[in-house]
Amino acid sequence: MRYAVIAILLLASCFAQSRNTTKAATQPQDIGRYQIFFSPNVRADTFLVDTQTGKIWRMQQFTDVPGQPTVWAPEKKFDTDEDFNAWIQKALQLKEWVAQGKGQQNKNDGSAATPTSH
Numbered sequence: 001m002r003y004a005v006i007a008i009l010l011l012a013s014c015f016a017q018s019r020n021t022t023k024a025a026t027q028p029q030d031i032g033r034y035q036i037f038f039s040p041n042v043r044a045d046t047f048l049v050d051t052q053t054g055k056i057w058r059m060q061q062f063t064d065v066p067g068q069p070t071v072w073a074p075e076k077k078f079d080t081d082e083d084f085n086a087w088i089q090k091a092l093q094l095k096e097w098v099a100q101g102k103g104q105q106n107k108n109d110g111s112a113a114t115p116t117s118h
Contacts, residue, residue, distance in 0.1 A: 047059070
């Protein structure tokens with residue numbers, strides 16, 4: 001009888017611990033809105049993530065600017081294949097537009113022509 005009581009107590013203890021572990025794993029963690037992630041392999045891959053909106057920024061240093069400032073540059077993120085395909089099409093149009101020489105600055109006023117979107 002004594003061994004039966006000990007066995008029941010051990011099983012109850014194990015069950016209670018497994019329930020607490022499951023509950024802790026399924027509850028959302030209390031994290032800040034902005035999180036910084038980095039690659040352990042490449043130092044340049046450092047990202048800032050807005051956990052509420054999903055927006056992403058990459059740490060970037062401007063070496064061609066006096067003082068070489070480091071900034072968070074926005075990264076393009078695609079949530080669907082359609083978003084990605086639309087971006088590719090726009091990039092190809094821009095590449096063709098530049099190849100045709102339409103991206104050169106106007107010599108009279110210093111302004112640059114821009115492509116039109118359809």
